[in-house]
Each structure stands twice: as structure tokens, then as C-alpha cells.
Amino acid sequence: MANITRMQLLRGDIQGKKIPFRPPWAMPEESFVEYCTRCDKCIDACFDELIVKGQGGFPQMDFTQGGCDFCEDCLAVCETNALIKIIDNSDNNTPDNQKIAYLPPWHIKASIDLTQCLSMNATICRSCGESCEDEVIKFDLKLGGIAEPILDSEHCTGCGSCFSVCPVRVIQLIKET
Numbered sequence: 001m002a003n004i005t006r007m008q009l010l011r012g013d014i015q016g017k018k019i020p021f022r023p024p025w026a027m028p029e030e031s032f033v034e035y036c037t038r039c040d041k042c043i044d045a046c047f048d049e050l051i052v053k054g055q056g057g058f059p060q061m062d063f064t065q066g067g068c069d070f071c072e073d074c075l076a077v078c079e080t081n082a083l084i085k086i087i088d089n090s091d092n093n094t095p096d097n098q099k100i101a102y103l104p105p106w107h108i109k110a111s112i113d114l115t116q117c118l119s120m121n122a123t124i125c126r127s128c129g130e131s132c133e134d135e136v137i138k139f140d141l142k143l144g145g146i147a148e149p150i151l152d153s154e155h156c157t158g159c160g161s162c163f164s165v166c167p168v169r170v171i172q173l174i175k176e177t
């Protein structure tokens with residue numbers, strides 16, 4: 001069984017499902033809360049104000065304001081390595097151009113509840129697709145004025161841009177384990 005943090009116990013969250021989204025490149029939760037001194041430097045560094053003070057004073061993401069562009073400003077100011085880039089040593093990620101490969105900044109994916117999506121209910125909306133810089137969301141035109149958003153989960157970076165623009169909040173951000 002995975003180690004359980006004191007914070008998880010206090011939240012009654014043994015499985016860790018209520019752990020907030022930490023800033024990109026955060027260490028696993030147990031180490032993160034140990035290393036993070038709650039200095040607020042990452043909060044101040046994020047130009048888009050996507051990082052807020054959360055429970056216990058620890059920083060967490062607020063995707064309601066927009067998506068993360070992975071600019072690394074928060075990472076750069078973290079002096080304790082609570083946010084840290086880790087080299088990916090797995091075989092299938094060996095770089096072919098001498099560049100060091102790092103583990104992804106987080107394991108977050110977007111997911112759309114199609115039943116409530118405007119575009120699936122004959123109302124024109126392409127906001128999520130237009131906001132996705134990685135062009136991960138495409139629309140499949142169907143009869144009756146319906147355009148189904150198709151999200152390519154594999155290439156979704158979990159940046160949160162689509163979440164913040166969806167007018168009916170039917171996009172969820174989900175942590176992959």
C-alpha cells in the first residue's frame with residue numbers, strides 16, 4: 001500500500017483522491033509536503049496566478065484562471081526541490097538527440113462529459129478546442145448540428161486551458177495514478 005501522509009489522514013482521504021493539484025514538477029505528495037516550506041515563492045512567480053495557497057498553506061493549482069504553459073517560472077524559484085525536474089531513465093524514453101529527457105510535469109488528463117457538452121446538444125461551442133494549444137481536441141461533425149469533441153488523451157498535457165474556458169464546466173481534470 002502506498003504511504004499515507006498526515007494530511008491525507010486529516011482529510012480522511014486514505015486513497016489520496018482529494019489531494020489537490022500541486023504545481024507542475026511537484027514531488028510525490030508525501031515528499032512534497034515535507035520539502036515545501038510554504039514560502040509562497042512559486043505562488044508569486046506564476047504570472048498567470050494559477051497557483052494559490054491551499055489547505056495548510058501549501059500551494060495548489062487553480063485552473064479556473066487559465067491553463068499552465070509550463071513556463072517553469074515556479075520551478076525556477078523553488079529552493080527546496082519540492083518542485084524538481086526528474087530525469088527519465090526509462091528505456092523507452094532514451095533521447096535520440098542527446099537532449100536529457102525528463103519525467104512529465106504531472107500526470108493530469110482532461111476528460112469531457114459529453115452528455116452536458118453544449119456542442120453535443122446542438123449549441124455551437126468550440127471553446128475547448130480553440131484553447132488547446134496542442135490541438136488535442138478535434139470536433140467530429142454529425143447530423144443535426146452536433147459536433148462531438150474528441151479528446152486525444154494520450155497527447156493531453158493536462159494544462160487545464162480547456163477546463164477554464166468551458167462555459168458549462170463539463171471538463172474535468174483527472175489525476176492519473
Ligand code: SF4
Pocket residue numbers: 023024045046047048049050051067068069070071072073074075
Ligand atoms: S509553469 Fe508557469 S504557468 Fe505553469 S504554474 Fe508554473 S509559473 Fe504558472
Ligand code: SF4
Pocket residue numbers: 067109110131132133134135136137151155156157158159160161162163
Ligand atoms: S485537452 Fe489537454 S492539452 Fe488540450 S487544453 Fe485540455 S488539458 Fe490542455
Ligand code: SF4
Pocket residue numbers: 112116117118119120125126127128129149165166167168169170171
Ligand atoms: S468548451 Fe465545453 S461545452 Fe464547449 S465544446 Fe468544449 S466541452 Fe463542450
